[in-house]
Amino acid sequence: MTADAFALPRVVDMLDLGGLDDPIARNNGQSVAVRPIRRYDGYLVKMYVAPLAGPDCRQLDRLIALPAAADARDRRLIREHTAWPVARVDSGRIPAVGCVLPVAPEKFRADLRLTPTHTDRRYLDVDWLARPDEVLTRRGLTVPGSADRLRVCRQIMEVAALLARHNLVYSDWSYSNAFFSAVDWSAYVIDIDGCAERLGPNVFQPNWDDPLTGSSAPADTFTDRYRTALLVGRILSGENHPARMMLALSRHPDQTLAAVLLDVLRSPKRQLRPPPSAVLAVLDGLPYLRVPFQRLPLPPDPGGRRKPPVRKIPPVPPAPVGVAPPASPSRRAPVQAATVTAWVAVIAVVVLLIVLAAQH
């Protein structure tokens, strides 16, 4: 089932949708619930917190109409890699109480190992790719190679470039609004119905704020340029800390790709940020036609934190052996033992490296 195949007109009444399944999401941003439509397999209805006001309603209508006027390549991209709205949902005389969206394909889900004995099949947010490889392994996910990461980035940039071509502002480029497939390393962008033309609400998420856009200012395509570069930088580097990500980018083997992304992220003016089409061109192996300007300096290294700031984790038996209150003031003894063990291991590795280096 694809977006093109939705059998109802672009405006439908809630009653015409028929029965709905239990919500798959609740109270998520602008929606109160997202529910599968029983009669139309592969489609969801997203119910808004409040009906869209006039301009937003008209904006939604234009979004729904856009694929029909797009060229074949854009239509394919929209159909296969976005949850693009296919119908506005009215409720009697109240317009735009929700919209109909396609369900993301199954290949974007995987079994996530949450505990040693429990897995849950879930959509894979692209932000998993900003976690270290060992985290992916621990969760039972396939660890991507650098070519796989590039494929995911390319797909996201292709959607970003499509939106930019149509002057659409997505704004909420962060964490969980795009999925990736560990089958073919493609990507899928959801919640397209929230796009606005030219200016949109500046959706804030921790660690995604654009340093050149005020919090009270609306988001525009320049804000999107920053956030998509941040997202792609996180995926490429496997780093979620902004400073570490940029430093990792500066050392990326593909220095042309690093240059165009750092130009977006460290431009002194929003208007100097290269557009998604320029990043996409570089991802496609085309040259980067750079407008010369002086980038803002890279951030200082915040200090090593690939390891979390943990001073101790109690020795944890997998079996239900009690962690009881300490019997004596020496309650930190196990920690010290663990720390000593860790240091012994580190020292052993250092000694081994020195010995190996001395032999060459």
Add this chain to the structure above:
Amino acid sequence: MTYAPDNFQQKCLPTYLVIDVSSSMQPYQAILNRTLEKLHAELVGSPRVSEFAQISIIAFSTTPWVVIDMTDLESVPVMPQVTCQGRTTYGEAFELTRQCIDRDLPALRAHGLATFRPAVFFITDGAPTDPGWEAAFDRLVDPTWPRHPHVIAYGCGEAVESVLARIGTRAAFTADGGIGQDEALAAAISSLVNSLVASARAEEMRIPEQVPGYRAVKQEYVD
């Protein structure tokens, strides 16, 4: 013009789960441990939340102790199992929480993280057995101490409403008796997870207004 000068510091919410594991909790020890496992699974299943919420777990009975030091729970392979025994000593638990905050916040910052005001989720099923616990609590939430946390209190079983009202600086909830204590414990932890998810989205502390099986307690202390 730059609007976000601290943009290169990753933002995080230091979160303390302070749990009563006194002997009165013994009948619910298994459900408590299962609920902690569920908390772990919920957080590690969401990169967004586990990136934002750094968590420490403190258990208390006759004495308090740190079960898990401040960390991204992703780095904890399996949750430890807690054993319930002893009295319900609040004062030392608050004192230890303050010490942990004083130690953890500089450590987080030293690792390039910008910290929001800490959040303490306090779960108890009984009345404090130590007279004078209030002094330790007042030191914890002393507004002149720059690191004073928000406290969200959940009470079930024999927890005293007036005590919860005193402790919860942002919110306090008491089990309404409509559900068993095991369900009440699970609901409290679910509320914590919901808070963290909402806070991670909003970049500020968000507390659910309602917790299933609980009713809100009118607060005395508002920071």
